[in-house]
Amino acid sequence: MKKLSVKSVVAIGIGAALFFVLGKISIPTPVPNTYVSLQYAIQAVFSVLFGPIAGLLIGFIGHTLVDATSYGPWWSWIIASACVGLIIGLITMKMDINEGIDTKKIIRFNIAQAVAHLIAWGLIAPCLDILIYNEPLEKLFAQGLTAGVANIITTGIVGTLLLVAYAKTVVKKGSLNKED
Numbered sequence: 001m002k003k004l005s006v007k008s009v010v011a012i013g014i015g016a017a018l019f020f021v022l023g024k025i026s027i028p029t030p031v032p033n034t035y036v037s038l039q040y041a042i043q044a045v046f047s048v049l050f051g052p053i054a055g056l057l058i059g060f061i062g063h064t065l066v067d068a069t070s071y072g073p074w075w076s077w078i079i080a081s082a083c084v085g086l087i088i089g090l091i092t093m094k095m096d097i098n099e100g101i102d103t104k105k106i107i108r109f110n111i112a113q114a115v116a117h118l119i120a121w122g123l124i125a126p127c128l129d130i131l132i133y134n135e136p137l138e139k140l141f142a143q144g145l146t147a148g149v150a151n152i153i154t155t156g157i158v159g160t161l162l163l164v165a166y167a168k169t170v171v172k173k174g175s176l177n178k179e180d
Contacts, residue, residue, distance in 0.1 A: 008050050012057045015046040019062025024069070031146040032139075039066075040084060040151045041158035044113050047089040048097060048163065055085025076128030080120040084151075087116035101167035106160055113155045121148035 004012075019039040026035035039062060047055025059081035067073045091112035095105055125147070126140040 004053065008054050011046055011050045012054050012061070015042060015050075015054065015058035016061035016065065018042045019058055020065040020069075023062060023066035029146050029150065031142050034143045034146045034150075036150040036154060038154055038158055040081075040113075040117070041155045041162060043081070043085050044088050044109070044116075044155050044159040045162045045166065047085045048092045048095060048109060049166070050089075051093060052086045052089025055089035056082045057085070059083070059085040076132050077125050079128060080125035083124050084113075084116045084120045087119060088112045091115065097163060097167050098170050100170075101164055106163070109163060110156050110160065113159060114152050117148045117151045117155065121145070121151065 019042055022037055022039035022042060026037035028035055043055060043058050043062070046058050060078060063078045063081035064073055067078060088109075092109060095108055097105070121144040122141075126137075126144045129135040129140045130137070
């Protein structure tokens, strides 16, 4: 197994901290215990930049901290958050934002994040809620659908803006000329 670089470990720490802070700032939806928040946009960007393992750990650590400081760990959703980062990181693994961003990369990012959220909140979280907590089906799929749609929209908008902003700050290889 490939070791994580120091840069990746630092990114995981910063990403998990940002996930935690943004996870504490949320807007309630009409569906109980389901919120609109921005932490998944940060996780998605870090997953693109640092890969699937970083994305997984950011979601796992960040969501565990959010839950632990609120009402206690809700493992089904913590695991689902981890899977969001893993899936986005896997789908965008060969996408080099450091070489710039174009419409094709933005579309790939948004397909990746939409797929990740649909799998996490439409399948993983509800199934684990049934297995771990014996939760009622109607509630689970209402929560999953609401969370999935909210996360796709916020990640699509904020995540795309952050990736575009990041790509503009990166100096392209060969773009600097040596002065005589």
